[in-house]
Amino acid sequence: MKPNAIVYTSSTGFTRQYAFLLGEQTGLPVYALEEAKKALPAGEAIVYLGWIFASQIKGYGKAAGRYRVCALCGVGLTPTGGRREEVRKASKAPEDIPLFTLQGGMDRGKLRGMNKLAISMLTKGLQGQDQRSPADEEMLALLTRDDCYVSLENLSEVLEWLRTQ
Ligand SMILES: Cc1cc2nc3c(=O)[nH]c(=O)nc-3n(C[C@H](O)[C@H](O)[C@H](O)COP(=O)(O)O)c2cc1C
Known part of the structure:
Protein backbone atom coordinates (compact mmCIF):
# COMPACT_ATOMS: atom_id res chain seq x y z
CA MET A 1 0.00 0.00 0.00
CA LYS A 2 1.24 3.48 -0.89
CA PRO A 3 1.77 5.68 2.18
CA ASN A 4 0.03 9.08 2.37
CA ALA A 5 2.17 10.70 5.05
CA ILE A 6 5.39 10.57 7.01
CA VAL A 7 5.16 10.52 10.80
CA TYR A 8 8.14 10.72 13.15
CA THR A 9 9.32 10.87 16.76
CA SER A 10 12.62 12.63 17.45
CA SER A 11 14.36 13.58 20.66
CA THR A 12 17.41 15.56 19.55
CA GLY A 13 16.49 16.28 15.90
CA PHE A 14 18.21 13.69 13.67
CA THR A 15 15.03 11.68 13.01
CA ARG A 16 13.20 14.92 12.27
CA GLN A 17 15.86 15.76 9.66
CA TYR A 18 15.39 12.37 7.97
CA ALA A 19 11.60 12.77 8.04
CA PHE A 20 11.78 16.15 6.29
CA LEU A 21 14.39 14.90 3.77
CA LEU A 22 12.00 12.08 2.94
CA GLY A 23 9.14 14.57 2.70
CA GLU A 24 11.15 16.73 0.27
CA GLN A 25 11.98 13.74 -1.90
CA THR A 26 8.47 12.28 -2.00
CA GLY A 27 6.18 15.30 -1.63
CA LEU A 28 4.41 13.53 1.27
CA PRO A 29 3.33 15.64 4.25
CA VAL A 30 5.42 15.25 7.41
CA TYR A 31 4.06 15.24 10.97
CA ALA A 32 5.52 14.70 14.42
CA LEU A 33 3.56 11.84 16.05
CA GLU A 34 1.97 14.22 18.56
CA GLU A 35 0.71 16.64 15.91
CA ALA A 36 -0.37 13.77 13.64
CA LYS A 37 -2.96 12.81 16.25
CA LYS A 38 -4.84 16.04 15.39
CA ALA A 39 -3.93 16.41 11.72
CA LEU A 40 -4.05 12.87 10.34
CA PRO A 41 -7.11 10.58 10.54
CA ALA A 42 -6.68 7.18 12.20
CA GLY A 43 -6.06 4.36 9.75
CA GLU A 44 -3.97 6.44 7.29
CA ALA A 45 -1.12 4.63 5.57
CA ILE A 46 2.19 6.08 6.78
CA VAL A 47 5.95 5.68 6.83
CA TYR A 48 6.98 5.88 10.47
CA LEU A 49 10.42 7.04 11.67
CA GLY A 50 11.48 6.91 15.31
CA TRP A 51 14.78 7.27 17.13
CA ILE A 52 16.29 4.10 18.54
CA PHE A 53 16.35 3.70 22.32
CA ALA A 54 17.85 0.44 23.63
CA SER A 55 17.27 -1.12 20.18
CA GLN A 56 13.58 -0.09 20.15
CA ILE A 57 12.05 2.34 17.69
CA LYS A 58 10.48 5.00 19.91
CA GLY A 59 6.79 5.61 19.36
CA TYR A 60 6.27 2.67 17.01
CA GLY A 61 3.68 1.05 19.29
CA LYS A 62 1.62 4.26 19.45
CA ALA A 63 1.97 4.88 15.71
CA ALA A 64 0.94 1.30 14.87
CA GLY A 65 -2.05 1.59 17.23
CA ARG A 66 -3.47 4.52 15.23
CA TYR A 67 -2.10 4.23 11.69
CA ARG A 68 -1.32 1.62 9.10
CA VAL A 69 2.49 1.59 9.19
CA CYS A 70 3.65 0.56 5.69
CA ALA A 71 7.37 0.99 6.41
CA LEU A 72 9.39 1.59 9.52
CA CYS A 73 12.68 3.48 9.96
CA GLY A 74 14.78 3.40 13.12
CA VAL A 75 17.30 6.21 13.50
CA GLY A 76 20.21 5.30 15.75
CA LEU A 77 23.87 5.91 16.33
CA THR A 78 25.25 2.89 14.49
CA PRO A 79 25.74 2.70 10.70
CA THR A 80 22.83 2.68 8.24
CA GLY A 81 21.53 -0.79 7.37
CA GLY A 82 22.94 -2.55 10.45
CA ARG A 83 21.19 -4.28 13.37
CA ARG A 84 17.86 -4.59 11.58
CA GLU A 85 16.79 -7.88 13.12
CA GLU A 86 17.78 -6.74 16.61
CA VAL A 87 15.74 -3.54 16.17
CA ARG A 88 12.77 -5.42 14.65
CA LYS A 89 12.69 -7.85 17.56
CA ALA A 90 13.04 -5.20 20.28
CA SER A 91 10.41 -3.01 18.60
CA LYS A 92 8.03 -5.98 18.18
CA ALA A 93 7.56 -5.07 14.51
CA PRO A 94 5.95 -7.77 12.34
CA GLU A 95 8.17 -9.47 9.75
CA ASP A 96 6.04 -8.25 6.84
CA ILE A 97 6.73 -4.54 7.47
CA PRO A 98 9.87 -3.30 5.69
CA LEU A 99 12.27 -2.01 8.34
CA PHE A 100 15.22 0.28 7.63
CA THR A 101 17.90 1.47 10.04
CA LEU A 102 19.44 4.89 9.48
CA GLN A 103 22.48 6.46 11.12
CA GLY A 104 21.46 9.67 12.89
CA GLY A 105 24.06 11.05 15.25
CA MET A 106 24.77 12.19 18.78
CA ASP A 107 24.13 15.65 20.20
C1 LIG B 1 19.20 6.59 26.19
C2 LIG B 1 19.61 6.34 24.77
C3 LIG B 1 19.65 5.05 24.27
C4 LIG B 1 20.05 4.82 22.95
N1 LIG B 1 20.08 3.55 22.46
C5 LIG B 1 20.49 3.33 21.18
C6 LIG B 1 20.51 2.00 20.64
O1 LIG B 1 20.14 1.02 21.26
N2 LIG B 1 20.97 1.84 19.36
C7 LIG B 1 21.38 2.91 18.59
O2 LIG B 1 21.78 2.71 17.43
N3 LIG B 1 21.34 4.17 19.07
C8 LIG B 1 20.90 4.40 20.33
N4 LIG B 1 20.85 5.68 20.83
C9 LIG B 1 21.28 6.79 19.97
C10 LIG B 1 20.11 7.54 19.32
O3 LIG B 1 19.20 6.64 18.73
C11 LIG B 1 20.67 8.50 18.27
O4 LIG B 1 21.39 9.51 18.93
C12 LIG B 1 19.61 9.08 17.36
O5 LIG B 1 20.23 9.72 16.28
C13 LIG B 1 18.72 10.07 18.10
O6 LIG B 1 17.74 10.55 17.20
P1 LIG B 1 16.95 11.90 17.47
O7 LIG B 1 17.95 13.04 17.30
O8 LIG B 1 15.89 11.95 16.45
O9 LIG B 1 16.41 11.87 18.85
C14 LIG B 1 20.44 5.93 22.13
C15 LIG B 1 20.38 7.22 22.64
C16 LIG B 1 19.97 7.45 23.94
C17 LIG B 1 19.92 8.85 24.46
Whole structure:
Protein backbone atom coordinates (compact mmCIF):
# COMPACT_ATOMS: atom_id res chain seq x y z
CA MET A 1 0.00 0.00 0.00
CA LYS A 2 1.24 3.48 -0.89
CA PRO A 3 1.77 5.68 2.18
CA ASN A 4 0.03 9.08 2.37
CA ALA A 5 2.17 10.70 5.05
CA ILE A 6 5.39 10.57 7.01
CA VAL A 7 5.16 10.52 10.80
CA TYR A 8 8.14 10.72 13.15
CA THR A 9 9.32 10.87 16.76
CA SER A 10 12.62 12.63 17.45
CA SER A 11 14.36 13.58 20.66
CA THR A 12 17.41 15.56 19.55
CA GLY A 13 16.49 16.28 15.90
CA PHE A 14 18.21 13.69 13.67
CA THR A 15 15.03 11.68 13.01
CA ARG A 16 13.20 14.92 12.27
CA GLN A 17 15.86 15.76 9.66
CA TYR A 18 15.39 12.37 7.97
CA ALA A 19 11.60 12.77 8.04
CA PHE A 20 11.78 16.15 6.29
CA LEU A 21 14.39 14.90 3.77
CA LEU A 22 12.00 12.08 2.94
CA GLY A 23 9.14 14.57 2.70
CA GLU A 24 11.15 16.73 0.27
CA GLN A 25 11.98 13.74 -1.90
CA THR A 26 8.47 12.28 -2.00
CA GLY A 27 6.18 15.30 -1.63
CA LEU A 28 4.41 13.53 1.27
CA PRO A 29 3.33 15.64 4.25
CA VAL A 30 5.42 15.25 7.41
CA TYR A 31 4.06 15.24 10.97
CA ALA A 32 5.52 14.70 14.42
CA LEU A 33 3.56 11.84 16.05
CA GLU A 34 1.97 14.22 18.56
CA GLU A 35 0.71 16.64 15.91
CA ALA A 36 -0.37 13.77 13.64
CA LYS A 37 -2.96 12.81 16.25
CA LYS A 38 -4.84 16.04 15.39
CA ALA A 39 -3.93 16.41 11.72
CA LEU A 40 -4.05 12.87 10.34
CA PRO A 41 -7.11 10.58 10.54
CA ALA A 42 -6.68 7.18 12.20
CA GLY A 43 -6.06 4.36 9.75
CA GLU A 44 -3.97 6.44 7.29
CA ALA A 45 -1.12 4.63 5.57
CA ILE A 46 2.19 6.08 6.78
CA VAL A 47 5.95 5.68 6.83
CA TYR A 48 6.98 5.88 10.47
CA LEU A 49 10.42 7.04 11.67
CA GLY A 50 11.48 6.91 15.31
CA TRP A 51 14.78 7.27 17.13
CA ILE A 52 16.29 4.10 18.54
CA PHE A 53 16.35 3.70 22.32
CA ALA A 54 17.85 0.44 23.63
CA SER A 55 17.27 -1.12 20.18
CA GLN A 56 13.58 -0.09 20.15
CA ILE A 57 12.05 2.34 17.69
CA LYS A 58 10.48 5.00 19.91
CA GLY A 59 6.79 5.61 19.36
CA TYR A 60 6.27 2.67 17.01
CA GLY A 61 3.68 1.05 19.29
CA LYS A 62 1.62 4.26 19.45
CA ALA A 63 1.97 4.88 15.71
CA ALA A 64 0.94 1.30 14.87
CA GLY A 65 -2.05 1.59 17.23
CA ARG A 66 -3.47 4.52 15.23
CA TYR A 67 -2.10 4.23 11.69
CA ARG A 68 -1.32 1.62 9.10
CA VAL A 69 2.49 1.59 9.19
CA CYS A 70 3.65 0.56 5.69
CA ALA A 71 7.37 0.99 6.41
CA LEU A 72 9.39 1.59 9.52
CA CYS A 73 12.68 3.48 9.96
CA GLY A 74 14.78 3.40 13.12
CA VAL A 75 17.30 6.21 13.50
CA GLY A 76 20.21 5.30 15.75
CA LEU A 77 23.87 5.91 16.33
CA THR A 78 25.25 2.89 14.49
CA PRO A 79 25.74 2.70 10.70
CA THR A 80 22.83 2.68 8.24
CA GLY A 81 21.53 -0.79 7.37
CA GLY A 82 22.94 -2.55 10.45
CA ARG A 83 21.19 -4.28 13.37
CA ARG A 84 17.86 -4.59 11.58
CA GLU A 85 16.79 -7.88 13.12
CA GLU A 86 17.78 -6.74 16.61
CA VAL A 87 15.74 -3.54 16.17
CA ARG A 88 12.77 -5.42 14.65
CA LYS A 89 12.69 -7.85 17.56
CA ALA A 90 13.04 -5.20 20.28
CA SER A 91 10.41 -3.01 18.60
CA LYS A 92 8.03 -5.98 18.18
CA ALA A 93 7.56 -5.07 14.51
CA PRO A 94 5.95 -7.77 12.34
CA GLU A 95 8.17 -9.47 9.75
CA ASP A 96 6.04 -8.25 6.84
CA ILE A 97 6.73 -4.54 7.47
CA PRO A 98 9.87 -3.30 5.69
CA LEU A 99 12.27 -2.01 8.34
CA PHE A 100 15.22 0.28 7.63
CA THR A 101 17.90 1.47 10.04
CA LEU A 102 19.44 4.89 9.48
CA GLN A 103 22.48 6.46 11.12
CA GLY A 104 21.46 9.67 12.89
CA GLY A 105 24.06 11.05 15.25
CA MET A 106 24.77 12.19 18.78
CA ASP A 107 24.13 15.65 20.20
CA ARG A 108 24.95 15.40 23.88
CA GLY A 109 24.11 19.08 24.39
CA LYS A 110 20.46 18.34 23.63
CA LEU A 111 20.10 15.27 25.86
CA ARG A 112 18.09 15.69 29.05
CA GLY A 113 17.26 13.69 32.19
CA MET A 114 17.52 9.91 32.03
CA ASN A 115 18.69 9.93 28.41
CA LYS A 116 21.61 12.19 29.29
CA LEU A 117 22.46 10.05 32.32
CA ALA A 118 22.31 6.80 30.32
CA ILE A 119 24.69 8.10 27.62
CA SER A 120 27.04 9.56 30.22
CA MET A 121 27.16 6.24 32.13
CA LEU A 122 27.71 4.23 28.96
CA THR A 123 30.53 6.57 27.91
CA LYS A 124 32.19 6.49 31.32
CA GLY A 125 31.87 2.70 31.43
CA LEU A 126 33.65 2.34 28.09
CA GLN A 127 36.30 4.93 29.00
CA GLY A 128 37.00 3.09 32.26
CA GLN A 129 37.65 -0.29 30.61
CA ASP A 130 41.32 -1.35 30.59
CA GLN A 131 40.86 -3.18 27.30
CA ARG A 132 38.41 -2.20 24.61
CA SER A 133 37.42 -4.30 21.60
CA PRO A 134 37.38 -2.59 18.17
CA ALA A 135 33.56 -2.47 18.48
CA ASP A 136 33.87 -0.74 21.88
CA GLU A 137 36.34 1.78 20.41
CA GLU A 138 33.95 2.51 17.58
CA MET A 139 31.02 2.95 19.97
CA LEU A 140 33.08 5.25 22.20
CA ALA A 141 34.00 7.40 19.20
CA LEU A 142 30.35 7.59 18.10
CA LEU A 143 29.27 8.55 21.62
CA THR A 144 31.86 11.29 22.11
CA ARG A 145 32.21 12.87 18.64
CA ASP A 146 28.86 14.72 18.59
CA ASP A 147 28.54 14.17 14.84
CA CYS A 148 25.59 14.21 12.46
CA TYR A 149 25.47 11.40 9.86
CA VAL A 150 22.16 12.37 8.28
CA SER A 151 22.36 12.19 4.47
CA LEU A 152 20.16 11.65 1.47
CA GLU A 153 22.36 8.69 0.52
CA ASN A 154 21.36 6.91 3.74
CA LEU A 155 17.73 7.14 2.59
CA SER A 156 18.37 5.51 -0.79
CA GLU A 157 16.93 2.12 0.20
CA VAL A 158 13.82 3.72 1.69
CA LEU A 159 13.34 5.85 -1.44
CA GLU A 160 13.81 2.81 -3.66
CA TRP A 161 11.16 0.91 -1.67
CA LEU A 162 8.77 3.90 -1.94
CA ARG A 163 9.26 4.03 -5.71
CA THR A 164 8.05 0.44 -6.00
CA GLN A 165 4.78 1.09 -4.12
C1 LIG B 1 19.20 6.59 26.19
C2 LIG B 1 19.61 6.34 24.77
C3 LIG B 1 19.65 5.05 24.27
C4 LIG B 1 20.05 4.82 22.95
N1 LIG B 1 20.08 3.55 22.46
C5 LIG B 1 20.49 3.33 21.18
C6 LIG B 1 20.51 2.00 20.64
O1 LIG B 1 20.14 1.02 21.26
N2 LIG B 1 20.97 1.84 19.36
C7 LIG B 1 21.38 2.91 18.59
O2 LIG B 1 21.78 2.71 17.43
N3 LIG B 1 21.34 4.17 19.07
C8 LIG B 1 20.90 4.40 20.33
N4 LIG B 1 20.85 5.68 20.83
C9 LIG B 1 21.28 6.79 19.97
C10 LIG B 1 20.11 7.54 19.32
O3 LIG B 1 19.20 6.64 18.73
C11 LIG B 1 20.67 8.50 18.27
O4 LIG B 1 21.39 9.51 18.93
C12 LIG B 1 19.61 9.08 17.36
O5 LIG B 1 20.23 9.72 16.28
C13 LIG B 1 18.72 10.07 18.10
O6 LIG B 1 17.74 10.55 17.20
P1 LIG B 1 16.95 11.90 17.47
O7 LIG B 1 17.95 13.04 17.30
O8 LIG B 1 15.89 11.95 16.45
O9 LIG B 1 16.41 11.87 18.85
C14 LIG B 1 20.44 5.93 22.13
C15 LIG B 1 20.38 7.22 22.64
C16 LIG B 1 19.97 7.45 23.94
C17 LIG B 1 19.92 8.85 24.46
